[in-house]
Structures are given as C-alpha cells and as structure tokens.
Amino acid sequence: MANHKKTTEDNLKGTLYATFGIGIIIIIVWAICFNLFIDRF
C-alpha cells in the first residue's frame, strides 16, 4: 500500500473544510427551524 503521508498543510486544510462544512450545515438547519417562529403572533 502506498504511503500517503499527510502533511501538516493537508491536516489543517481538512480541519478547515470540516469546521466550515459542519458549521454551515448547522447554521442552515438552525435558520430553517428559526424561520418556523417568524411571522406569527
């Protein structure tokens, strides 16, 4: 098996994508839920 050793740069980039990806999904789901309570008394 080829040794694809990750560099520090790769790890940091992966963490960046994961943080932003999951974070944005959480924000979108939250916004959709929050929207249920808007425009009603």
Next chain:
Amino acid sequence: MHIHKYEKWWLTFGAATLIAFLTIIGISAFHAGAHPNNSKWTIDYEKVDQTAPFDNPGVHKVEGKDWDYEVVLVASAFSYNPMEIELPVGSKVRFIATTKDVIHGFEVAGTNINMMLEPGYVSELITTVDKVGEFTIVCNEYCGMGHAMMYSTLKVVDSDDNSSH
C-alpha cells in the same frame, strides 16, 4: 506564537458563530421575552378561585394600559377556564394564567404563545393577535390521565364581524 492561517479562519468562524448565537439568545430572552416564567408573582394555589384576578376568569377589555385586553385564565385537571377565548384581530393582549393543581401547559398551537403554568406561580405573556383564525390551545405538560383531552380554543375574529353580533 505562530498560528497557521487556516487555524485563524476556523477559530474566527467558531468564535463568530458562538457570539452570533449568544446574541440571538440574549435578544430573544431580554427583548422578545422568550424565557421561563420569572416567578415574581406568586399565589396560593389552593385559593386561586378566591384570589384576584382569578376570581373572575375570562376576557376583559381594559383602559389606560399598554394592552387592550386581559385574558385571565385558570387551568386545572383537565380543562381551562374560560373554555373559549374570543379576541378581535389586532388587539394587544396580556394573558395572565395559573393552575389550581399540577403543572399544566398553555400553548396556542401555530403561534408563539407558549407558557408553563406552575402551581403557586402566575405566568404572563403579552402579544398582539394579528391574524384572524381559530387556534387550538393545548396543554403541553403531561398532567395526568386526561392530559390528551385538555384543550381550549382561541378565536381571533375580525373586528367588524364581531361588532355585528
């Protein structure tokens, strides 16, 4: 200390979302009033029927206050008094409610009106009923065998229709 630029980005993103959500919670709680009962107004739950304003439950038109109507409501296993609330659309209403026995809920389904009614405490909520319709009021705190049968109705009616009756 060296911080890589990617680390700076996600630290900024994380901190910004945390601040944003905490700000929203703060505004909802302190400005919009979305919080549990403040427990400042207490009552002897065994003497609810003899204690004002709960000795006269119902919808009352008021003058000289920031709101137009006061709805005084008493919950008990397994019903609400009054059974039906009728209000003209656009009126500002103060709901004042308590319970005579166990914990009950007061949720007007399809609206943001949602209070927990605890024995010994009076719960309040002020809102403007700005949509015509018939809304079911449900108990959303399990209160016993008849919990599922505990409901009431809020009718928001057109002012013109109301005056013609």
